[in-house]
Amino acid sequence: MAEVVIRAEHLSKRYALGQREGYRLLRDAITDAAARPFARLRNLFSSTNGNGIVAGQGDDTIWALNDVSFEIKRGEIVGIIGPNGAGKSTLLKILSRITKPTRGYVEIEGRVGSLLEVGTGFHAELSGRDNIYLNAAILGMRKLEVARKFDEIVSFAEIEKFIDTPVKRYSSGMYVRLAFAVAAHLETEILVVDEVLAVGDAQFQKKCLSKLRQVGTEGRTILFVSHNMAAVRGICETGFQLNQGRIIGSGEINEVIDRYLAQVITRNFVEVETPSFVLNNVSIEPLNADVIKTFETMEIRVALTAKRDIGDPGMYVGILTAENTRVAGLDFKDFASVPPIKAGEPFEMGFVIDELPLLGGTYQVEIHVKDMAKHKIERVANLFQFEVAETSVYGGRKLDAWFGSVGLKATPIKELPAALSDEAVRHRTALVP
């Protein structure tokens, strides 16, 4: 029934290295231009140094997207996932016409609204009202359309009282709410959304997600990029995974995400040092599955080498949310003691955590290594990320910010008047229709 609204064929985008970060000075261009003939001359005369002098086209480029082809049907809600630098943002930029592909093409049916950032073009000196009109015009909305939806936008942002205050006086929360509210009322047939939910408080994120979900039910096509896997699962139906500019997997969103997370876990680990220890490896892995899931078993294992003799080794492991709120902490000495360790000796400490109570999302592990004999506690500078895949908790419903980050194994209690006992209710509902 649904026809294809986005068709990308062999889409590729090449960047010159350093191109995105900087600009050239005219001086460089001039000296380059001046040097080039000499370089050519030198090449001509020197047989030993025939290549490499004429700088430019060769190796200093990177393919941010490399031969990407896909089709998206009307009404599909597609999640695009992948590590940083995989080409997600480049793809969205091409789809929203901000940049052009180097090769290949995309055919699009319908208007594309791009939401790559909240509050693009907001001006701090202007009032909320003015910024709504300005931002809407930038996003491609007509003035009449904005006027019609104005009240709706203001009430969605919950800033009725401050609508005529310059936005520079807004709290950051109000600012983000207003910005999202404008964008959420875009009525293009295709919506391209990049990581905009990384801002705002939990309650507002929830509101944004449900707005996006609602947009999805209106038969509009959405492309959604986020590192927040719970959000992607919550909104999208299908998805694809990008890696180094190529699509390396696509299909039903939960499958794509699970596969991706399984790869992320075995990421390269770079050694970290503290004054007394070297951390050779930190592994955070599921024990009996491919991905870490709520109420399943997980293992945190830290491989260490002592830099000097440690009289009484110890370790603390903390689990934080992506927003750095501490959810839990474990101190090794509460579980077991470790004999003294000699300098240069490798050893491992860690925990097996049964029935992990964390709900789906991104978490971070904080590690302190200790020598209790010397009363030394050394905090490891890095935090170690891991993802908990969203599993069917609470009957498999979609979980959002209202459910917090901890899953509880709860059983309901109800003590009802006799007339409303389970038996009676079943009887009554059977009679009603």
Place this chain on the structure above:
Amino acid sequence: MTAVNSQSKSSLPSLRIEPATRWPSIDLRELWEYRELLYFLTWRDIKVRYKQTVLGATWAIIQPVFMMVVFSLFFGKLAKVPSDGVPYPVFAFCALLPWQLFAHAVGESSNSLVGNQQLITKVYFPRLVIPLSAVISGLVDFLVALIVLIGLILWYGILPGWKMVTLPGFILFAMCTALAVGLWLSALSVKYRDVRYVIAFLVQFWLFITPVAYASSIVPEKWRAIYALNPMAGVVEGFRWALLGKSSSLGSMLWVSLFVVLVTLLGGLYYFRRMEHEFADIV
């Protein structure tokens, strides 16, 4: 249901995104579709300009008036620069207004792309909107100062007469000149930030080769066509002709200036369109 579907399908704009071509079209139709954005960006520039200033829009008057006073004192009174028989203050002020419109517009539009990189890297729209709105937003300051100029003209008892109706044409002429320069410089500045430093120097230099403090009649007749290669010479003399009714040397100069502007403007438009697709990547 199916009828509705097919109808909505046919009304949907379809689009093909392809690699940049070497020879793009100028495509002013698309620019027209984005006229509301042009309006809002201009409106933003105007609304923000004098926020949190004590004197507000008075600044639009203070600047040219002070320049006029200094010019009148040093060039008019002390150096006794001839002013085509018009009182020197009004002679200078009449030229300072289009000059400031131009200088301001060149500065603003040349820096506009870099100043709006936030927009360029996050949203699509025809990039021409940005330098264009920068040029147009200077018009408000100009119109405020124009009231002072008209007051000054009447004070000196000069009656401009019918020629005054040509004034909008000369205003447009000044803006086109600024846009022509602004298009080149803004597109260049995306890649080469040197442009920022060039502008201050360029504008200062340009002031001296433009007949603001002096009349172009001091340039020998045979050199005037060459002198008019500076289109601002045509603009300024045009203003004097339209408002003061006197200009010793407009005639042929105007055509040369118009021609130069047309060529630069079309070239600028084309260069801008050609570089446009790279802006988001390198700005």
